[in-house]
Amino acid sequence: MDGAPLVGNEEGGGAGGSTQPEGRAAASGAQQKPLCLIVLGMAGSGKTTFVQRLTAHLYAKERPPYVINLDPAVHEVPFPANIDIRDTVNYKEVMKQYGLGPNGGIVTSLNLFATRFDQVMKFIEKKYVLIDTPGQIEVFTWSASGTIITEALASSFPCVVVYVMDTSRSVNPVTFMSNMLYACSILYKTKLPFIVIMNKTDIIDHSFAVEWMQDFEAFQDALNQETSYVSNLTRSMSLVLDEFYSSLRVVGVSAITGSGLDELFVQVSEAAKEYETLTSNIMESKLLNPW
């Protein structure tokens, strides 16, 4: 790791050519701050493909996003990244130098990057910022650096968590519940507006999931057919989840075909509004409780 500051790779992202006038707002601190979409999800859920699709979609709407890749171990990044952690940190070198295995390598790479993250933030502009996170979710959600990066972003820009789920793997109600509990755990960790993306709708339609989220009894029936494990506990957990669902934003998407994206952006602007309310609430409460 040399001492040179990070350089934003502007050429990579500006394929569209012109910078939007609102892009400079981040520097001037004036009106529209860029909205950050932090894309989280389990490995294999389709985060990177989703970011790729989202990027293409935004380019088509002439709103090229600012894209950041935070996965140090990915082979190829299929979208033009403005900032790529791999430019700053060489994951294989890190493993070698510190004698780490692959997981240790990813976490350490992220740690190294987090120390420079304030520099990254100076470059952020455009209307939308997309952040692709490492494949294994806990490397980001259960690590100090993941937390640092998320909190740094959230304190400077409106942020929304986009949680990508593999719909085809969630048809089993037990898996579904397990996955939703985990999503809920991330909601509590980040405390940010939350959108669940049921991805891979090209393989299977997500209406079963919507039904489970809207009809508690339907979910319980499906669950009872699968398992009798501590049924009181699972029933109580379903009730907790029911509460979670009632205010959850869910969009069915196929990153491959691109379906669902318009609906997604409707939800994104709703979520952005929620962020505004949240910040003003926190400001207020801080005034009431200065410590």
Added chain:
Amino acid sequence: MPRFAQLVMGPAGSGKSTYCSTLVQHAETIGRSVQVVNLDPAAEHFHYPVMADIRELIQVDDVMEDDSLRFGPNGGLVFCMEYFANNFDWLEECLGHVDDDYILFDCPGQIELYTHLPVMKQLVEKLQQWEFRVCGVFLVDSQFMVETFKFISGVLAALSAMTSLEIPQVNIMTKMDLLSHKAKKEIEKYLDPDMYSMMEDNALGLRSKKFKKLTKAICGLIDDYSMVRFLPFDRTDEEGMNIVLQHIDFSIQYGEDLEFKEPRETEEEPSNANYDDFFQDKVDD
């Protein structure tokens, strides 16, 4: 005669391997025999001798280097675990069949293995077929729990794992010895949580009605089901470790049908040159 297993799980960096080595040492001091099996194909190195190591069967590095497969670290791990699931007889051979075995299975961290892949569930079923009583032990780094919302996040992650495995589970907060004095006091609130008062303290932090209702529902759950609570783990505190062990033993009913056994002698002199004591023990079994 049943055998006993702990499946040691938790996010990366939560301290699973340290937990295993500490527990093994602790067990020795109270005259019990505890062994460890490493099931993490991406593990680096350990501080303890293991009974079996999945890396002898298959290693993530080798998988990732294989040109025909071209996997990244996650794909590599999934491949290893699925390979393992197709070769349980390897594990069966390593475990042998000693009655009254008490074995810790040091598992990989990735949550996908518990929620999306059937491999961990298959392992549990296999172990149960081999007459093991299995308890899940879910570890979370206490440094990540020092605040109401984060604590709840930890509880939910533990529940997420619990739901998919369908075995008794004990949740542990690790690295308590690394907490500052202030943080320790904070965490103590969550160890025997009177959740409702905790909620009131943070009423100002609960920014919206929706969060309030959800938090209330979760607190109710924690209150009603002690299984969901966390135990502290401080590797410098023998008493605390005893408590953890007792909880786990209780959940798998260890000790209920033990035959009376001579306690193992702790070695105070250099070991007997022809290992008489060692062989003597074996014969008595």
